[in-house]
Amino acid sequence: MAGGLGVDKLTKMLDRLGRWAVAGVAEFGFGAALVGESVFWLAMGRKRRQPVRLGPVVAQAMEIGIGALPIVTVLSGTIGIMLAIQGVYSLKLFGAESRVTLGVAMSTVREFAPLITGILVAGRSGSALAARLGTMRINQEIDALTVMGVSPVRFLVVPALVAMMVMLPCLTLWADLVGLFTAGLYIAPQLGSTMGAYVNEVTSLVQMNDMLHGLAKSVIFSVLITIVGVVNGASVSGGAEGVGHMTTRSVVHAISAIVITDMIFVFMVTR
Amino acid sequence: MSRSSQSVAHSVEVIDLNTHYGDRQILHNVSLEVKQGEIMVIMGGSGSGKTTLLNHLLGLMPPTSGTVRILDQDLGRLTPLERQKLRTRTGVAFQSGALFSSMSIGDNIALPLREHTDLDPTTIGIMTRLKLEVVSLAGFENLKPAELSGGMIKRAALARAIVMDPEVLFCDEPSAGLDPVVASSIDDLILRLRDAMGMSIVVVTHDLDSTFKIADRICVLDKGKVLALDTVEAIRASTDTRIQNLLNRRTEEAEPDPDAYLRRLLGDTSTPPDGTPRT
Ligand SMILES: Nc1ncnc2c1ncn2[C@@H]1O[C@H](COP(=O)(O)OP(=O)(O)O)[C@@H](O)[C@H]1O
Numbered sequence: 001m002a003g004g005l006g007v008d009k010l011t012k013m014l015d016r017l018g019r020w021a022v023a024g025v026a027e028f029g030f031g032a033a034l035v036g037e038s039v040f041w042l043a044m045g046r047k048r049r050q051p052v053r054l055g056p057v058v059a060q061a062m063e064i065g066i067g068a069l070p071i072v073t074v075l076s077g078t079i080g081i082m083l084a085i086q087g088v089y090s091l092k093l094f095g096a097e098s099r100v101t102l103g104v105a106m107s108t109v110r111e112f113a114p115l116i117t118g119i120l121v122a123g124r125s126g127s128a129l130a131a132r133l134g135t136m137r138i139n140q141e142i143d144a145l146t147v148m149g150v151s152p153v154r155f156l157v158v159p160a161l162v163a164m165m166v167m168l169p170c171l172t173l174w175a176d177l178v179g180l181f182t183a184g185l186y187i188a189p190q191l192g193s194t195m196g197a198y199v200n201e202v203t204s205l206v207q208m209n210d211m212l213h214g215l216a217k218s219v220i221f222s223v224l225i226t227i228v229g230v231v232n233g234a235s236v237s238g239g240a241e242g243v244g245h246m247t248t249r250s251v252v253h254a255i256s257a258i259v260i261t262d263m264i265f266v267f268m269v270t271r
Numbered sequence: 272m273s274r275s276s277q278s279v280a281h282s283v284e285v286i287d288l289n290t291h292y293g294d295r296q297i298l299h300n301v302s303l304e305v306k307q308g309e310i311m312v313i314m315g316g317s318g319s320g321k322t323t324l325l326n327h328l329l330g331l332m333p334p335t336s337g338t339v340r341i342l343d344q345d346l347g348r349l350t351p352l353e354r355q356k357l358r359t360r361t362g363v364a365f366q367s368g369a370l371f372s373s374m375s376i377g378d379n380i381a382l383p384l385r386e387h388t389d390l391d392p393t394t395i396g397i398m399t400r401l402k403l404e405v406v407s408l409a410g411f412e413n414l415k416p417a418e419l420s421g422g423m424i425k426r427a428a429l430a431r432a433i434v435m436d437p438e439v440l441f442c443d444e445p446s447a448g449l450d451p452v453v454a455s456s457i458d459d460l461i462l463r464l465r466d467a468m469g470m471s472i473v474v475v476t477h478d479l480d481s482t483f484k485i486a487d488r489i490c491v492l493d494k495g496k497v498l499a500l501d502t503v504e505a506i507r508a509s510t511d512t513r514i515q516n517l518l519n520r521r522t523e524e525a526e527p528d529p530d531a532y533l534r535r536l537l538g539d540t541s542t543p544p545d546g547t548p549r550t
Binding site for chain 2: 048049050135136139141143144146147149150151155
């Protein structure tokens, strides 16, 4: 009897695991299809008489970029100082603190600026996108677009995607600058050098390659944030409560996707 | 039920439609057709499958089997481009209005024109205001949907639905949630639209008064089956007890199958009752 129960439980668990896996794969497929469809509308929209319009793209870009500027500035500045303090401290142990600029510059440009910016934008704009689409869905606005013959992907997803793909690298670039600058504010006096000398050192150390490494990641993050937001927003069911649930889920998923993708990217590119 | 080629052009034609949600069958062999210039009301109690049927008509959901033809085009066989074209010839007013909350009423109504025509902004403005006049909402174009009352939202939704001068108009519960006077004014509006623009109109509702007021023909849905499909007079005169129950707002009969009742009580859900609403 107990054995029977155990098997029963196991079957149920496997069943749940199976469903969960199927749902996960379906969601992944939906995301991939969204990317494909977005590219299609970008390329073919005009021919189909459904062009992607610039107005909404600019509006979204403003909302994503300008809106995030203060918080990105504050956090990347803070992280610059933090990295500088830790760098000077740990390198002092080897008496190698003169090399601190290299470590700080590399970790800011290649890692921290894109990562922090991505996480911030996921929390700010990815969640907003999920909430907006979720609300539109339960309000039947998405259905309304569809039956009007207006593709919701073209009308809602593509502008957000393009705006995100432009603004996230821009914000990352800004975070690079701010982070490096604030790091210098700590490092220069510690090394008994000047801000001018620090800037010279940074510009000679940071290669184009390093900048591109960070920016390429931020482009990937921008796609992840948008698609995760859209997938979660489009899957909302069950009223306002459902919107809240999916919004939270979208932030958690987007940040997880960013961190994991970052690791994979670094593993593939840096070795 | 042979359906040989008929000379009458049907605006909407549904043939042997079946639908399932999971294992549960919702619609059973639903067939109906709407003639040019006719107001067809699809009526039924809550859970009878009205919304599901409407979603099929709008092409928002593929059926398990069966055919939906809108303006002589088979929804199941259209290319995306043909579907897009067809959708500019139909209009839909959703139950909640489904107005875009971030846009003003005017922008909402102008949206189909902006997306599907090359008209200049002045013309679009004029056509938008024209439709607002038709639904008696002149002067409200700059308000946001949140600033309108329930009846006004339904009117605005109708204005948006007819802005492209569609040949077929679908209305989901046009009078639900409105007080009787406002509901009746929406009914008048629907009648006026048909008379002025000659469009075929499909209305989905559970409201009896509204049904009898506007319908040319009524399709009574019950548990996913077409119980009756006839003119208003014929439906009124019907001797079918199920129809009479519906018309007199009598609640449905008791459990016909005591075994099934017992099984449900015992928690045996392996044989769910087809199409019965879960309340
Ligand atoms: N998304 C869904 N998933 C599962 N069952 C559903 C879903 N939507 C509706 N149903 C079921 O389909 C039946 C018909 O529903 P519906 O078409 O909404 O009826 P009505 O609009 O007449 O109230 C109901 O029994 C309902 O429980």
